[in-house]
Amino acid sequence: MNGNEKAMSCEELQKLAMNGKQPGGAANDAEHAAWEAHLAHCASCAAYQETQLELRTRLRELAAETAAEQAPWRIEALLRREVAALGPRKESPWNRRGLALAVLAAAAVLVAAVVLRQSSQPVAPVAGVQPPPSIGAPPEISDSAEAAAENATAAGDFVLLPGGIPDDGDDSAILRVRLQRADLGSMGMPVNEEASGEWVLVDLLVSADGQPQAVRLLR
């Protein structure tokens, strides 16, 4: 200081520090000079300055330690599944409501099919499509029945839904949907109760009238 600058008080120095100004930082040249001059004569502010510098150093050490921290990838994966559940099924017209309507329609078709088959010749099996184990009987929900269905689908074959009508024409379409095993149960497929909430990817063989006739479980 050349004697012309105003001497800084302890309160002014602490105010500058509180506002983030310090020598070498945001303080201008005049403030810097007054600051240094004050520290040369004030032991308590010198101690305060030293403490603040040490504190800044230690906080920077802690900051550097945690600078690379971020949420683990599983959080993103979990949230993405939640987001996917918010939207409609993108690739298939079969949302849950549509499936429920299809099940009701399939049940009506089943009744009609039972009545018709009682007076018709046995249906010839369609290549690649296996008939249900028994006509008219409700499917047994058991490990062996579910395993049998899964084995059939694992072989790439469609399994006829109860009441489904084999269709070897060109009017059928295959829809790939993601649904819970419980939905398969509502279509009449055997499902293990414990796994009913599990999500699976399936192909639905849909006839020209839009009704699912058979299902293939994808792995």
Place this chain on the structure above:
Amino acid sequence: MGTMPTAQNPPEDDLLRRAARGEEAAFVQIYRAHQATLYRFALRMTGSAWNAEEIVQESFMALLRNAERYDASRGELGAFLFGMARNFVRKRTARGPAELPFADDGELPFGTSAAAHAGARGGVSPAELAEQTQRIEQVRRAVLELPEEFREAVALCDLEEMSYEEAAKLLDCPIGTIRSRLHRGRALLAAQLEILRERPRKVVNR
């Protein structure tokens, strides 16, 4: 935390609307822009990686459930998200003091493993590494013992190295409030660390 909207970076309110309708790509863009800052804030406020993960998850879930409440004209999406995170942090810290857990396998708390790696790389002696680790742990505990409003200011300005303006936007308070809280938080930290020093500081009259 905000960026100018472009074709590659659409406005965040548009992304949020699309995410709330189930568009994963839109959600991922929002998530990856904000998750790290949010996680570090929660980690530094609670002292627990597990709590920080829960807070991040809960914050983004709350964001999706309350997407219609976000008004871009009132502030950036980051601030909206931070407001939710702060509430979840408060709920956790209200249950008790900040935790300083060790994992069951004896793993050190966050903030110390990196020091070990850095020491191994830089050829720091075991004694120096132990001293540095202890120093960092002292500061970490002192930060966790700060009152919540001071801890927030220290976490954002000193640890995340945000400017006063950025921190004020996130905490939705005036810049002067941030300065005041930071100053008092640092004063409390300094006092706490003075107590922990092995030798009292010598005050020399120049």
